[in-house]
Amino acid sequence: MHIVAVLALDRVIPFDLATPLEVFSRVRLPDGSTPYEVRICADAETVDTGAFTLRAPWPLDTLLHADTIMLPGCADGAAAVPERVVSHLRKAAEGGARLASICAGAFILAATGLLDGLRATTHWRAAPLLAARHPRIEVDPGVLYVDNGRFLTSAGAAAGLDLCLHLIRQDHGSAVAADAARLSVMPLEREGGQAQFIVPEQPPTPRGSTLEPLLRWMQENTDVELTLGDVAAQGGMSVRTLNRRFREQTGTTPLQWLLRARIRRAQHLLEATDEPVELIAGRVGFGSPTAFRDRFKRIVGTSPQTYRAAFRRSDPQT
Missing domain, CATH: 1.10.10.60 (Homeodomain-like)
Incomplete structure (x- = not known):
């Protein structure tokens, strides 16, 4: 059984948290079996999401036994990541786990140093901050997700669905992923990247400009x-x-x-x-x-x- 651990930190974005839970838990192989076990884990008894309080059923050590770790974004994407969490993520990566972030979850993955020297993405609004805080990462705000092998990042909200379907296709092929996409009422692949959701802004003009x-x-x-x-x-x-x-x-x-x-x-x-x-x-x-x-x-x-x-x-x- 492939274990998918979803990390819930304080102020986790509920949509990001629910996406991998819903997508992976509904996957079925041709023989009807379930290839994934999804475990929500945290480093505290309760997690404050802002909208409600969550009691995660699995401890942080679950990360060390996971095959895939999903990192949902948090409301304050730039908040410091607890050193204990960083340590567990690094150990999990050393053990061969695949780590994937959704939206501002890229800040959590970036804090481990595992993205240094690699290309990554996040929500287009957060991309400049990610690039400024982590200059060793090549931040690409124009794509829905970036696959670096064992380290993957995705853009905001719905792009987490794209990433999950991509992982399922990697693990079990296009037919299984297509079934998962239909259950999510999503295309298996969406045309274009984040740029289609961004209204192109003009460079700011200083107040009182002669132009x-x-x-x-x-x-x-x-x-x-x-x-x-x-x-x-x-x-x-x-x-x-x-x-x-x-x-x-x-x-x-x-x-x-x-x-x-x-x-x-x-x-x-x-x-x-x-x-x-x-x-x-x-x-x-x-x-x-x-x-x-x-x-x-x-x-x-x-x-x-x-x-x-x-x-x-x-x-x-x-």
Whole structure:
């Protein structure tokens, strides 16, 4: 029997905690047998989740006997991880256990040093903090999960489902994993990464920036095929001065700023209207649907059609 230990620390996120419990405990092999035994463990008699108090049925030493250890995220992802927990996780890894984190659980795994020199992910909002606190980890905020063999990390919330299904497929093949996916009402593989769930933000503009009127004008004219000369003329400056001021005040170029503004507008239209992708491409200033699709996928991480299928509102309005 493959033992899956799920670690519950104080302020554990209930959704992250329940995901591996539900997914692994429902797996069935072709002969009807259950390949996994899931054990919720903790280093205290009770665990405060914030919403309720949890009494874990297994002690922390369970980690030392587990084949797979799941690390759910905690509400304060940056909180210090108890040294006893770190020690047990390291010993479990030395014994051959597979360790996988969900969402901010990456901070727990990172605290062990086992991710140093490896690529990892976490919720896109927490990615900058993870990278700052653990500079030896290559943090990739654009993917749903990262598999480094025995050390795996996943993005926020639902990406934990993706990771669990990936582990099941590794252990028992695609057919068993597909059955588990159907029980979870999930696709076995989702197209795109975290980028599709992130509205591309413009670099912050300092309050009182001299570019504010120009930025508003650019935002209002995303449907027009603007050149650098057009933007510079509107701002009453040379192209060279325009580029310099953009770098100084926004940290990017006029073209990149405009492209992100167009993609944000396109996301809104894909969510809120029935307009064909080809028409939307023109409405946000792209000369061809092909160029639009290419740029959209580069920024958002998925195609316009897939984005619409995922985020389409039920009451379209122009």
